[in-house]
Amino acid sequence: MSINNYEKNTDVYSELYLRTNINICGGDEITDPRAVSVKIQQSFVEMPSNDFIPRFEDPRVGYFTEQITDLTSTNAMPYRDVINKWNLVKKTQVLHFLNQ
Numbered sequence: 001m002s003i004n005n006y007e008k009n010t011d012v013y014s015e016l017y018l019r020t021n022i023n024i025c026g027g028d029e030i031t032d033p034r035a036v037s038v039k040i041q042q043s044f045v046e047m048p049s050n051d052f053i054p055r056f057e058d059p060r061v062g063y064f065t066e067q068i069t070d071l072t073s074t075n076a077m078p079y080r081d082v083i084n085k086w087n088l089v090k091k092t093q094v095l096h097f098l099n100q
Contacts (some may be wrong), residue, residue, distance in 0.1 A: 008046040
């Protein structure tokens with residue numbers, strides 16, 4: 001495992017070795033399906049401080065969800081469903097911001 005710290009984010013790199021006695025079918029890219037190595041990169045990014053205002057749900061737009069695991073929780077099921085949100089700003093406000 002290795003960790004890289006930057007000004008506004010931290011990257012954590014780890015490699016997992018999965019091993020089993022069961023012969024799992026794999027593709028040509030897997031040399032031995034009984035043992036597989038998986039490399040994972042997790043990035044923790046500082047949230048921007050801006051004038052973001054939460055919006056009410058609009059069925060015309062929809063939303064995208066993802067499931068996250070709270071690794072600090074002691075609950076039996078530490079999963080949470082979150083909704084991705086975007087900081088939508090009117091074009092005139094963006095141009096005003098860029099011209100400052």
